[in-house]
Amino acid sequence: MGTDGSIPGAARLHLVDGITLLRPEEQVFTAMLAGFANQQLARNLARSTVEGRENTVKAFAAYVNTYPWQxxxxxxxxxxRRPALATGAETLDDPLLL
Structure with missing residues (x-):
């Protein structure tokens, strides 16, 4: 916890009261990816591993044209099932399954 009793990564540390987000879904998705990357880096995973996983998640989001919560x-x-688009979703190491 921070000195003001806040939890690191809490939304209120990044948002200003009374200000509406222009593209909330896009901004939440970007923040989710940043948090996902930070968690992996905290586990001392190689940056190339983290970036590869992030790229897989972004590619999947583009393919299904929805955000993760959907x-x-x-x-x-x-x-x-699509060989040309498959990312190895059947493996336990797939970012979509983590």
């Missing part, structure tokens, strides 16, 4: 297991299954 994803369904069927979307992951569909992508995994």
């Amino acid at each position: 994803w369904t297991p069927a979307m992951v299954d569909e992508m995994a």
Whole structure:
């Protein structure tokens, strides 16, 4: 906890009261990716591993054209069945399954 009793990464540390976000979904997704990267870096994973996982998540988001909180297991299954688009979703190391 911070000196003011806040938890590191808490939204109120990054947002200003009374200000509306212009593109909230996009901004939340970007913040989620940053948090995902920070968690992995804290585990001393190689930056190349973290970037590869982030790129996989971004590619999947572009493929299904939705944000993570709207994803369904069927979307992951569909992508995994397409050989040209598959990211290895059937493996335990896949970022979509972490």
